[in-house]
Amino acid sequence: MSEKTNAFVxxxxxxxxxxxxxxxxxxxxxxxxxxxxxxEYKLMKTVLREFPDMEVVEVAGRQNKTCHHDKNLTYKNMExxxxxxxxxxxxxxxxxxxxxxxxxxxxxxxxxRKWFIGQFPNYRQVRFFVEQTTTVxxxxxxxxxxx
Numbered sequence: 678m679s680e681k682t683n684a685f686v687x688x689x690x691x692x693x694x695x696x697x698x699x700x701x702x703x704x705x706x707x708x709x710x711x712x713x714x715x716x717e718y719k720l721m722k723t724v725l726r727e728f729p730d731m732e733v734v735e736v737a738g739r740q741n742k743t744c745h746h747d748k749n750l751t752y753k754n755m756e757x758x759x760x761x762x763x764x765x766x767x768x769x770x771x772x773x774x775x776x777x778x779x780x781x782x783x784x785x786x787x788x789x790r791k792w793f794i795g796q797f798p799n800y801r802q803v804r805f806f807v808e809q810t811t812t813v814x815x816x817x818x819x820x821x822x823x824x
Contacts, residue, residue: 690709690717698730701735707735713717750790750793752764752786755789758797759772776789
């Protein structure tokens with residue numbers, strides 16, 4: 678099997694294109710065809726015997742092209758984000774009310790997530806902090822002369 682590509686191969690796991698002399702197989706079909714005696718192995722052997730110049734191309738598995746926008750939005754991460762706000766105590770109380778209200782719901786997380794995103798629509802944006810000047814105080818150390 679030569680290269681991997683992202684072509685549609687159909688329900689059976691393979692597609693034969695006689696015009697371009699290629700047999701496109703998905704990764705599951707290719708794995709099954711590599712085991713002796715399976716129906717996929719027998720089909721691949723028959724096709725390659727009848728068409729010796731047929732090129733076999735393996736397609737890659739399903740690829741998730743976009744990351745889910747709320748992938749890491751867990752209860753713990755919500756609590757961490759809320760604890761870093763200026764009015765963290767008020768917001769944490771409201772958060773726990775939202776979690777309590779969500780208890781009888783079938784999808785408790787969805788209810789809390791909806792509340793959180795409504796409360797913090799820009800939670801994914803990076804926050805920049807202004808540097809504050811700090812005073813460095815020198816602590817006197819015992820010198821050899823004092824000893």
